[in-house]
Amino acid sequence: MLKFYYSKGSSALAAHILLLEVAADFAAIEVPIGQGSHQQADFLARNPKGRIPVLETPDGVITENPAILEYIAATHPASATLPNGIFAQSEARSLCAYLCATVHVAFAHLKRAPRWADTIAAQDDMRQVAPRNLAACAAYLDQCLRLGPWAMGSSYTYCDPYLFLIGHWLAAADVSLAPYERLVAHRDAMLARPATQAAMAAHDLD
Template sequence: MLIFYYSKGSSALAAHILLEEAGANYEARHVALAQQEHMDPGYLAVNPKGRIPALETRDGFLSENPAILTYIAQTHPEAGMLPDTPYEAARVHAFNAYLSSTVHVAFAHFQKGARWTDDQAAIETMRAKVPVNLAEAAKLIEDHYFKGPWVMGDRYTIADPYLFLLHRWMEKAGTEFAPFEKLAAHVAAMRERSAVLRALEAHEIS
């Protein structure tokens, strides 16, 4: 059985959705960020980076959203969450790498600026830029990478639950999401999936 370490309302929501989509046999263990439980020695043994999410598999521990999403998809091939051809699969990984390395990091400057500087004025300056950076990312995705109705077109893949985080990041940062009509339709379509509703309930998100 898989053990999934998550925090309510965190980016772990993407993998939580995928575990539900795949019908995976897993136990969810909550790690409260607000209580600094991610820095407890017990959790640092799971993920020395002290970040959420993490996944305990029969082979060992995994961290990093794109890797966890890929692992769940590859161990549940019947769910069909990864394209079969190398090129299409690589496009999914490229999309998720962009969310992980650029968009999530851009959002982190809204709440976690102290990771990059101790200068309070610089933290405020970086924070002020976050809504602009997220809007630019959303425009890039909408104009160039989102095919519709799902990220890759007709096929729902591991890019979809990950993209679902974007509107939450934008709302938290105060970026208007509604103008991105294709992405807004994607959020609405995601909310019609029972797996998404179950994961949202686990995160206590209405």
């Protein structure tokens, strides 16, 4: 059995959706970030980075959303959530890297500004710029992804739960998703899936 460590409302929602989507055998263990549980010794023993999500597998611990999502897809081939072929798999990794290293970091500047700056003025500047950067990311994704209707085209892949998070990041920054029609269609398609609904309920999200 897999052990999945998550915090409600965090980016762990993506992996939670995929675990349910592929019907994985897993136990979900809540690690509330708001209570500082991710900085406790028992959790740091699993992930010294003190970050969520974490997936404990029979072979060891995996951290970081892109790696966790690809592992889930690769170990559940019947779900067909791993793109077929080296080029398609590389495209999927590229998208997840962008979501992780660019979009998520833009969102973190809004919510975690003290990671990067000590002065209140610098932190406030980051928070003010974050919505603009997130909107630029959304525009890029809306214009450049295949989104037909899924992130990689006509087939649902492990990228889709991760892309789904962009709506939550934009909402937290008071940026409307409405101008990005293709992202709206993707969000609606995701919301129609039982796995998405179940994961959102587990995270106390509407």
